[in-house]
Amino acid sequence: MPTLLAFPAWRDNPYLNLLYLATRGAGWDVQGTTAFDELVRRTRALGSGDVLHVHWTSPICQAAPDARTARERLDTFVATVRAARASGVRLVWTVHNKLPHEVAYRDLELELAQHLTALADVVIQLNGHTVEAVADEYTLPVEKVVTLPHASYRGVYPDSMTQAQARARLDVPLTSPTIGFVGQIRPYKGITTLLAAAGRVAQDVEDLTLLLAGKTRDDVLPQVDAALPRGVRTVRFHDFVADADMQTWFRAADVMVFPYERVLNSGSVLLSATLGRPCVLPREAHLVAELGDEPWVTFYRPGGDVVENLARAVQSALRTARRTAHDAAAFASRYPPYAMSRDFLRILDGQAPVGPAPRALAG
DSSP states (O other), X not given: OOEEEEESOOTTOHHHHHHTHHHHHTTOEEEEOOOHHHHHHHXXXXXXXXXXXXXXXXXXXXXSSSHHHHHHHHHHHHHHHXXXXXXXXXXXXXXXXXXXXXXXXXXXXXXXXXXXXHHOSEEEESSTTHXXXXXXXXXXXXXXXXXXXXXXXXTTSOOOOOHHHHHHHHTOOTTSOEXXXXXXXXXXXXXXXXXXXXXXXXXXXXXXXXXXXXXXXXXXXXXXXXXXXXXXXXXXXXXOOOGGGHHHHHHHOSEEEOOOSSOSOOHHHHHHHHTTOOEEEEXXXXXXXXXXXXXXXXXXXXXXXXXXXXXXXXXXXXXXXXXXXXXXXXXXXXXXXXXXXXHHHHHHXXXXXXXXXXXXXXX
């Protein structure tokens, strides 16, 4: 059977593990690496009928120690992929982000995107409006694009805890209106905006609790400490949250808040739905187009007085949280993980719709 080489492929990444379920079941030899040098070596070993599947691009150029090395890595990657394609290897690129969240070599990253669009046999967009969302940076060839939505995490994470049990574990009063953020705590995720908005919400919402959980860099933690809102009960955990503990943090909240400053797709939103929690997102055009009809998603305007805008959206979401929690869980049931993996296998087999009118594959 053919080989699929995924890059970068972290063993503990739940999305990748779910995506390749059906592919592995069909007999493909699914391999992966996170190291650039190993990517080059393994790509050179691929043959006709094999597939190189590129996901996040930051390890190619952005992980380089200097601009010269970044340029060398880009040139090596492009030459390696061109040679592989000449040998019958197919290239699939999944566009997870418009650009990496932290870009040191912007021009090289844009050049890389242009090469990927030219070399790819198939470009996968998770959000059906990715072509429009990235158009100000680079052009995706619509004749190569296929939409493969991000599945929910239904059946992947433990999901047996009640809100009362979760709050008892975190020492949060059962009657306290509670908002949460789970994920790596990094500047682009709008954490300081969330903290300021929580302070505003607390002026109108009595006994508010804020939950923060996720790995936090040493240089970011002091910023969080300095921005903590007064008068808001805050429960924090600044490390990776184990899979078994995800339900504790999500279930303890009434509403999850993700005030990302730059976002194209978010697995946290799908996890929020999976665990039955409504969420608040920035009113970005591609997000509204994808989720605008979902009652469990509340949008805020990211311009102007963004703190006030976010605070109002959070208050609105809290008022309807009990009802919309059921809507979130229903959304998660529509497209479970194995359906996504089966649809990805259809893409590999050339059975997926690819062309000028991308659409979501049937679950």
